[in-house]
Amino acid sequence: MQLATWNVNSLKVRLGHVQDWLRSNPVDVLCLQELKLTDENFPITEIAALGYTSHFTGQKTYNGVALLVNHAKVGEAKDLVKNLPNFADEQQRLITATIGGVRVVCGYFPNGQAVGSDKFAYKLNWLDALTHWLSDEMERHPQLALLGDYNIAPEDRDVHDPAKWEGQNLVSPQERQAFARLQGLGLRDTFRMFDQPEKSFSWWDYRMGAFRRNAGLRIDHILVSSALAERCTACDIDRVPRTWEQPSDHTPVVATFKD
């Protein structure tokens, strides 16, 4: 089984990339973030033509998340939940379903903008609600994966220039503590379960030739419960779509599991 996550920064603009990527990477589930479109504009037909069933919750202009399910491989998604039941929110940032026996949680975590801002407080509150809800969810679903754009670089080795970024949004101690609380639930960062190249990142700014200079951050993650971690055989970042014409600023992350 393969689970993947990709912040596409507009599914309308990136539909061709998603189609091309899925044809070469027929994963069982692809979690998408930043759809930036309303539900009536979701390309259900185009995704279905690839053999994937779409489950999504979108909104105008911002946010929006989706689960694309390879139904021939893993069947239909069950017990679909949109957003956090314990957190009233207009912003569409979370979608969850049981797929192939795994509770798959797809999240677009708040950006935070700047430490100390209102948006930063919202980010920490959202993370707190997520952690509490997950604690309960993991009791009901021992096999659970939390995939998405966390907007947190958990360690300095996940940052191209830690000195320049020290204390800033995406790397601040408060955000890293929130990430650690998720780990405290028993969730493991699959990427760090295996040997990885140094300076592995999942996002690069569009500006300043950041990708060319590999000036990036690792902020897209696949965390899994201990029962699922036992089955995990690989986790890799696929940099290839970031080299394509008019790319998303994020690139896919893929985790592989034994049956």
Added chain:
DNA sequence: ATGGCATGACAATCATGA
């Protein structure tokens, strides 16, 4: 140097991203 790109909403710039 708070810029640079990119996207969407909207019709010239502006909000947001990370």
